[in-house]
Amino acid sequence: MRILFLGDLHGNWPATLAMEEAIRGLDADDIWFLGDAVGKGPSSDLTCDWVRTHCRHWIGGNWDYGVGGREFSEDGFFWDQLGEERLSWLRGLPPEDELTFSGLRFRLFHGRPLTPLLMADSPREEFEAVLVTDRGRFDGAIFADSHRAFVRTLNGAYVCNAGSVGNNLGVPRAHALLLEDRPLRMTILSVPYDNEAAAEDARKAKVLPHCDAYIREVLTGVYSR
Ligand SMILES: [Fe+2]
Numbered sequence: 392m393r394i395l396f397l398g399d400l401h402g403n404w405p406a407t408l409a410m411e412e413a414i415r416g417l418d419a420d421d422i423w424f425l426g427d428a429v430g431k432g433p434s435s436d437l438t439c440d441w442v443r444t445h446c447r448h449w450i451g452g453n454w455d456y457g458v459g460g461r462e463f464s465e466d467g468f469f470w471d472q473l474g475e476e477r478l479s480w481l482r483g484l485p486p487e488d489e490l491t492f493s494g495l496r497f498r499l500f501h502g503r504p505l506t507p508l509l510m511a512d513s514p515r516e517e518f519e520a521v522l523v524t525d526r527g528r529f530d531g532a533i534f535a536d537s538h539r540a541f542v543r544t545l546n547g548a549y550v551c552n553a554g555s556v557g558n559n560l561g562v563p564r565a566h567a568l569l570l571e572d573r574p575l576r577m578t579i580l581s582v583p584y585d586n587e588a589a590a591e592d593a594r595k596a597k598v599l600p601h602c603d604a605y606i607r608e609v610l611t612g613v614y615s616r
Contacts, residue, residue: 393417394492396553397567398425398452398501398535400442402432402469403557403609404592406565407441409584410556417569423490425535425553426452426501429459429469429481431605432557432589433596436472443480451484452501452536459484465600493575495530495549498522502536509534511541511552518543518550533568538614540566540579551577557589558605563612586610 395414400407414422424446429435431454442449456462458469459481470478487500498521502509506521522529522545531549539561540554554566565582590606593599604615 392492392572393419394421394423394490394570395419395567396423396425396499396533396535396551396570397446397556398450398553399427399538399555399558400432400438401427401430401454401555401557402435402438403589404432404434404437405586405588406557406582406584407434407438409582410565410567410580411441411445413565413580413582414567419569421448422446423448423499423533424450425499425533426450426484427454427535427555428452429473429477430454430457430466431601432609433592433599435469436474436477438557439473439477439481448488449484450488450499450501451481451486453503455481455484455501456504468596468598468600489526489529490533492570493572495575497531497533497549497551498524498529499533502534506534508536509550509552510537511539511543515545518545518548522548533570540568540581542568542577542579549577554579558608560608560612560614563609 538555553568567580569578607615
């Protein structure tokens, strides 16, 4: 069994195409979308449709709900590009799910707005808090949101972050997470893509909100907003 987790595509079409090419040969049994298909980048319509076509399971992220729910007036570019049918789909995404894999019960979510922003070096107590719910205690969490991939062990649990396909920080490549069993393996995929093409897409979309910050993040991996 081989399951792929990815999220935070954020309208970056060159990065999404590079990831599609990289995972084609993996023969994954399932692909989970961990939230944030849209926002930030100039091709949110394309990355939204890619998620709906290529992923079998979907979880909503803070950008999906924010754009889908028309929460912030500065996001008009994305509302116009996506149209009402996609916005309705984004609003209706579930905030979390769960999966038992290799004998471990994982809680699956994006991060915000369900939890605080969880980074690799967040205090252990913050991870412990999201592993205990009214549905019992989980053996691990698989999520995204921080745009930085990592796998970390807690006392009796794993926390796995899939990084970001389209807006990864630290290393500006497309990232995803692969789980395989017998024995359990948790692998971070790091895929190079044409960052300059992604920046050029943003330059062409002249009314893209926070365009300069997005371009800097795509080219350097340095958070810029
Ligand atoms: Fe994100």
